[in-house]
Amino acid sequence: MSEIKAEGLRHVYSVGTPFEKVAIDNINVLIPHGQLVGIIGHTGSGKSTFIQHLNGLLKPTAGKVCCDGQDINASKQITHDVRFKVGLVFQYPEYQLFEETVYKDIAFGPKNMKLSEGEIDQHVREAARFVGVDEELFERSPLELSGGQKRRIAIAGVIAMRPGVLILDEPTAGLDPEGCAQILQNICDYRRETGSTVILVSHSMDDVARIADRLIVFSGGGIFMDGTPQEVFSRPDELTDIGLSVPEPTAIAMALHRRGVELGSAVYTTEQLVSAVKALGKGASGC
Amino acid sequence: MLKDVTLGQYFPGNTVVHRLDPRTKIILVIVYIVALFNAYNWYSYALVAAVTLGCIAASRIKPKTIMKGLKPLIIVIVLTALLNLFYTTGTPIVPGWIITWEGLKKAVLLVARIIMLIAGTFLLTYTTSPIALTDGLEILLNPLKKIKVPVHEMSMALRFIPTLTEETDKIMSAQKARGADFETGSLLQRARALLPILVPLFVSSFRRADELAVAMESRCYHGGEGRTRMKTLKYANRDLWALLLGAAFLAGVIALKKFGL
DSSP states (O other), rough: OEEEEEEEEEESSTTTTOEEEEEEEEEEEEETTEEEEEEEEOTTSSHHHHHHHHTTOOOOOEEEEEEETTTTTTTHHHHHHEEEEEEOOOOGGGGGSSSSSHHHHHHHHHHHHTHHHHHHHHHHHHHHTTTTGGGGGGSSOOOOOOOHHHHHHHHHHHTTTSSSEEEEESSTTTTTTHHHHHHHHHHHHHHHHOOOEEEEEOHHHHHHHOOOSSEEEEETTTTEEEEOOOHHTHHHHHHHHTTTTOOOHHHHHHHHHHOOOOOOOOOOHHHHHHHHHHHHHHHHHHH | OOOOTTTTTTOOOOHHHHSOOHHHHHHHHHHHHHHHOOOHHHHHHHHHHHHHHHHHHHHTTHHHHHHHGGGGHHHHHHHHHHHHSSSSSSSOOOTTTSOOOHHHHHHHHHHHHHHHHHHHHHHHHHSSSSHHHEEEEEEEOOOOGGOOOHHHHHHHHHHHHEEEEEEEHHHHHHHHHTTTTTTSOOOOHHHHHHHHHHHHHHHHHHHHHHHHHHHHHTTTTOOTTTOOOOSSOOHHHHHHHHHHHHHHHHHHHHHHHTTTO
């Protein structure tokens, strides 16, 4: 079980200098075990600052973060331990690879957990399987692989700690469509098989719309919307007002709406769009 | 974390100190350091301290900010004070004590010298943007080009310090997220713990340098020879006044030393 709760979270960068900046303010959110949460928001909306609080990398200026009811900043030991419970994959994680071999790099996290050799081996193989990294690559240098492979190995490095909560910051940034789809599939598989909570930060509305149970929209350092994709995308105008895009199918539905064609409630996946248009066709033929 | 290190940080402002030409400021800092090392008694120290405080006041930089910059050097300062306090021979303050009047004086003056040295140089980086600073430095070092010192390239390298700091910060966070521990353990363990930061940092520095070289070449860069600037530095009247005051200040300190006041 891994439940995350943030209460009155506030973070100010560079306190006491002319560069002082409130990054997030008054964030209250409860993420129950097993949920797949999508976090969306503009650059500078505070979403990256927020996720770095969840594993104690940043300390809140005010408020607190609890993991399973335990304040994660209560002591140094707890903060250290929470890193293994809440796995954070940074943006462009391939730049953190450093070991001589792929195997050793994935094993870095489990090693820091002070596991036995056997357990480490088990964790590494399992993580590699989740992200679709072939065991043949284990003895290669991570630096000589392709960008997509590097990204997967870096994600495996975090998954290998078997975190109850997996947070990924823009895991698909800069990948080709096929690579994106694969990574998202890996994340869905991981969540299905382990029942972990997954928090996915993304610019791509289409990605999060397809796989998330819940969306949290950040704007100007606060939570702007919080609900199911259905609820969030039923208010597309507000999303475009704060400078966010909407998924392609929603954009089409909005365009139709402007031309007087109503597709009913929120449409945010291709399947929903197709069935809504089909239903429309049936209704129209009756006239 | 690393971003909190104030060394080399710029605080924008619009005071006389901010507006001075970076070349003037660099020269004045050198003059200041020479003066500081020529000061050796209470009077000359008082003069240097007055000038330091005057400059800080004119720059409107909060004294607290300057103090924050001193923090990383606190150990050096304390050690200097203690060593001088205990290892100077002379008349004891209380008969039989190891602490002497001479030691006390030396300790106080040396600590004052270190603090003023740091405060003075910090004032330069606090009030000058990194770009102005490197431009000024490049022009001042221009004569060295004659003896094949890569002055232009050196100033270009300075530009990367903030970028690399940011990069280090990012990599550190990423490794900490995987449970890396940089704070505990023996010296050897802590040195080993740096490996996961240094390797990615080197890799990304080379990649960045490569990308930058390509980007510059594709914009027809061919070295610093004959290159003009969008913003050329110009001396104003205030620079002349500042330099004159600086010269007067140095002369004053040297005079105090000469006449043994």
